[in-house]
Amino acid sequence: MKVDLFDFHLPEDLIAQTPLEDREASRLLVLDKKTGKLQHETFRAILSYLQEGDCLVLNDTRVLPARLYGEKEDTGAKVEVLLLKQEKEDTWETLIKPAKRIKTGSVISFGDGRLKAICTGISDHGGRTLTFQYKGIFYEVLDSLGEMPLPPYIKEQLDDKERYQTVFARERGSAAAPTAGLHFTEGLLEEIKAKGVHIAFITLHVGLGTFRPVSVESIDEHDMHAEFYQMTKGTAHLLNDVKKSGGRIISVGTTSTRTLETIINEHGKFVESSGWTSIFIFPGYEYKAIDGLITNFHLPKSTLVMLVSALAGRENVINAYGQAVKERYRFFSFGDAMLIV
Known part of the structure; x- marks a missing residue:
């Protein structure tokens, strides 16, 4: 499969240079992975798409001022x-x-x-x-x-270091933020829990792979850099219970997704574990751990666009990205979000 299949036109002025003052004020593009249907929302509307018995999985890694x-x-x-x-x-x-x-x-x-x-x-x-x-x-x-290691496409200085941290960040070790989690506030998480939605935490420390572009023509030739992950016994039990009861597992970010899929591929279920993952997810991969995904908008031809396309279909994702560009959504780390269910 050619890397060029995951290319799209992105005007440079849509790359968000600074975070919004209100984390919840980001826009949210909702994509139905089965039909390709799109809905335009604000991030607070995430509440209406989550159901009692679902489980949100958040990456609690903390970015070092590295x-x-x-x-x-x-x-x-x-x-x-x-x-x-x-x-x-x-x-x-x-x-x-x-x-x-x-x-x-x-x-x-x-x-x-x-x-x-x-x-x-x-x-x-x-x-x-x-x-x-x-x-x-x-x-x-x-x-x-130290300074926060903002990605090279962000040219502005960050006045508040905490704005490149999620509100639930606690395990130090990342070279970059799990940016899908930046949209949540403590208040929104409390509202989500009050609705009967479970909250679970895993850790994946984002490393060198984030800074390495795909430089080959064919997906099969790309090597992923390994990143450290861990899951506690409590999280494993909760996720297994959610699966058994028919609830959906909604992963927040590609980092959480890679951790969950790595563990279930190795063990057939969720277990307390830690180690290094170099899993590379692209179309043709069959998801076993997650049912939905909250994610930001990613770089053209990146492994992250490929991961998202494996869940929702390449054509659906490229079409969604085209609509996001047309509607002037904000892209990348400080940009808007997408929900795939």
């Missing part, structure tokens, strides 16, 4: 570092720009020496393994020196 600006200690050359994955306590897999300046043994200083990093390994595409040195607690130092 972009650091420092300088090479011996030359003063400016360096940008993006933390991607913690390998052990003070050692991280990172992306560095410009990478050619950093060799094994190079020392980078941040914040007038409050944080230092020694390069202990080199990998492809600007990847470097860094071991950090600091006084105090690493995450407190990172909070004071």
